[in-house]
Amino acid sequence: GESVGLHLPTLSVQEGDNSIINCAYSNSASDYFIWYKQESGKGPQFIIDIRSNMDKRQGQRVTVLLNKTVKHLSLQIAATQPGDSAVYFCAENKGGYQKVTFGTGTKLQVIP
Amino acid sequence: DAGITQSPRHKVTETGTPVTLRCHQTENHRYMYWYRQDPGHGLRLIHYSYGVKDTDKGEVSDGYSVSRSKTEDFLLTLESATSSQTSVYFCAISESGRTSSSSYNSPLHFGNGTRLTVT
Numbered sequence: 001g002e003s004v005g006l007h008l009p010t011l012s013v014q015e016g017d018n019s020i021i022n023c024a025y026s027n028s029a030s031d032y033f034i035w036y037k038q039e040s041g042k043g044p045q046f047i048i049d050i051r052s053n054m055d056k057r058q059g060q061r062v063t064v065l066l067n068k069t070v071k072h073l074s075l076q077i078a079a080t081q082p083g084d085s086a087v088y089f090c091a092e093n094k095g096g097y098q099k100v101t102f103g104t105g106t107k108l109q110v111i112p
Numbered sequence: 113d114a115g116i117t118q119s120p121r122h123k124v125t126e127t128g129t130p131v132t133l134r135c136h137q138t139e140n141h142r143y144m145y146w147y148r149q150d151p152g153h154g155l156r157l158i159h160y161s162y163g164v165k166d167t168d169k170g171e172v173s174d175g176y177s178v179s180r181s182k183t184e185d186f187l188l189t190l191e192s193a194t195s196s197q198t199s200v201y202f203c204a205i206s207e208s209g210r211t212s213s214s215s216y217n218s219p220l221h222f223g224n225g226t227r228l229t230v231t
Contacts, residue, residue, distance in 0.1 A: 034219050043116075043202050043222035044155070089154065091220075100220070102154040 012109045019077040021106050023090035026071060030092035030101075035064060035075045038105070039086045047075070047088075077108075085110045115139045116223035118203050124229045131190040133226050135203030137183075143206045144186040145170075145220065146178060148199040155202065161186055193230045201226045 013019045025033070031052040036044035050057045050064045050073075057064050063076040073090050089105035115138035125131050135144065145160040147170075157170030159178040167178050175197060177189045190197055202225045208218040 036222075041224070043204075043224045044220075046219045046221060049219050091155075100157070102156075104152060104154045 009105075010107045010109065012111055013080045014111050015080060015082060017080055019075075019080045019084065019108060021075045021077075021088050021108065023073040023075075023103055024071060025073060025090075025092045025101075027092060027094055027101075028068075028071065030094050032093040033064070033066060033073050034091045034093070034100075035062075035073075035088060036091065036102075037084075037086045037088055044089070080108075080110050082110050082112060084108060116203055116205060116221065118201075118223040118226050120226060121224070122227045124231060125193050126231055127194060128192050131193050131228065133188045133201055133203075133228070135186045135188070135223060137186075137203075137205050139205060139207075139221075140183060141205040141207050142183070143208070144180065145204040145206075146176070146186065146188045147202045147204060147222075148172065149202060149225070150199050158188065158201075190228075193228075195230050197228065198230045199228060201228060 034049040035047040037047050038044045048057060048059045048062050048064050050066050052068060055066055061078045065074045075088060077084055085108055087105040087107050089103045091100050091102045093100045117136045119134045143162055146158040147155040148158055149155050156172045158172055158176050159167055159170055161167045161180045164180055164183055167180060179187045203223040204220040206218050206220050
């Protein structure tokens with residue numbers, strides 16, 4: 001079936017380094033993608049989104065890259081900080097929020 | 113935070129008992145959703161609402177019902193709780209329900225969840 005997946009379940013990064021979290025999607029009809037951050041005991045928090053007519057979008061310390069050719073999405077976090085430690089997951093939308101599919105997440109561990 | 117309050121935050125109940133979870137929003141968003149989150153599955157949609165008294169099923173709706181009598185409140189009811197319904201439940205809201213023909217996208221904003229344990 002169609003799914004959104006993540007390549008690495010756990011990513012350890014030294015404080016101050018850049019982090020890259022990857023996500024593969026399989027539905028070419030998806031046209032809107034979202035990254036969420038989830039800290040322990042909290043709900044998912046919106047980080048950044050991107051529409052399929054874009055290849056790149058930047059936020060504060062975060063950049064999302066979309067490669068539609070290989071159906072790949074990545075989240076880059078610049079100068080990773082201890083507060084960035086969390087689970088990150090991507091979501092794809094095929095039209096209508098009843099059709100959002102979420103990945104299972106990548107745990108980012110920041111080493112001080 | 114997006115002005116979403118879920119209650120209770122934690123609940124332990126016995127198999128066969130009814131349970132109601134509440135989601136309250138202060139954003140006046142039209143769309144509200146209930147998700148469950150389980151290890152290895154990601155978030156899965158239970159039910160959603162696109163307006164007062166307008167609701168529809170998600171992918172894992174069996175054993176659940178919802179009601180929305182006011183814009184700000186969305187209730188999730190487990191009529192007869194089972195152990196398979198032990199999970200963390202998240203309410204979400206969005207400004208736009210967004211169809212494939214719409215150019216307006218708005219992300220989901222989530223509450224902090226209710227951890228439900230059915231013994």
